[in-house]
Amino acid sequence: MRSDIERVLFDQPAIHRRLDEIAAEISKDYRDRELTVIALLNGSLIFMADLLRRVPLPLKLDCLSVASYHGQAQSSGEVILKQVALPDVADRHILILDDILDSGHTLAAIREKLETAKPRSIRICVLLSKKKERVQRVDAEYVGFEIEDEFVVGYGLDFMESYRNLPYVGVLRKELIAQPS
Ligand code: IMP
Ligand code: MG
Secondary structure: OOEEEEEEEEEEHHHHHHHHHHHHHHHHOOOOOEEEEEEEEEEHHHHHHHHOOOEEEEEEEEEEEEEEEOOOOOOOOOEEEEOEEEEEOOOOOOEEEEEEOOOOOHHHHHHHHHHHHOOOEEEEEEEEOOOOOOOOOOOEEEEEEEEOOOOOOOOOOEOOEEEEEEEEEEEEEEOOOOOOO
């Protein structure tokens, strides 16, 4: 797998150091609030597990299964919710976790869906955010790292469902990404 990676952006110690910082911020911001974390699967799985073990607050955890890519390396713009029932968010403080903020389609759609269930507040936390003009305006209150507009894999992020188990975030070699014709 390593030979498919052009270069490593963040290794495991760097990610864990940053998670210590974000977890401390979240723990402070939500110390008097009833927190419900909603993690978007599959990409946020490893990020979620490492982050939440650093947050010593009582919290509820739910997951939503989301797809927006259909195997391509570009967002299709259509966000498919694979889970029909939404978690119970009414009157709760919601923190959405996702792996990466790219076009913004996914998080904008999820945020809008969850807002209809009248939560007290919604914030977004992502491991990575691409520096680019977003198709959808959406801001994340907690961002692990800002990255350039490159396709990355590892630490939960996939290309066609592979590479999620790499313990670091790296840029995938360009020739491995088939361009849609
Ligand atoms: P958005 O809807 O375009 O913001 O994309 C969000 C989703 O696309 C993420 O949750 C990822 O699953 C996927 N994605 C976007 N950029 C990358 C990338 O560089 N590597 C792997 N997956 C990505
Ligand atoms: Mg993906």
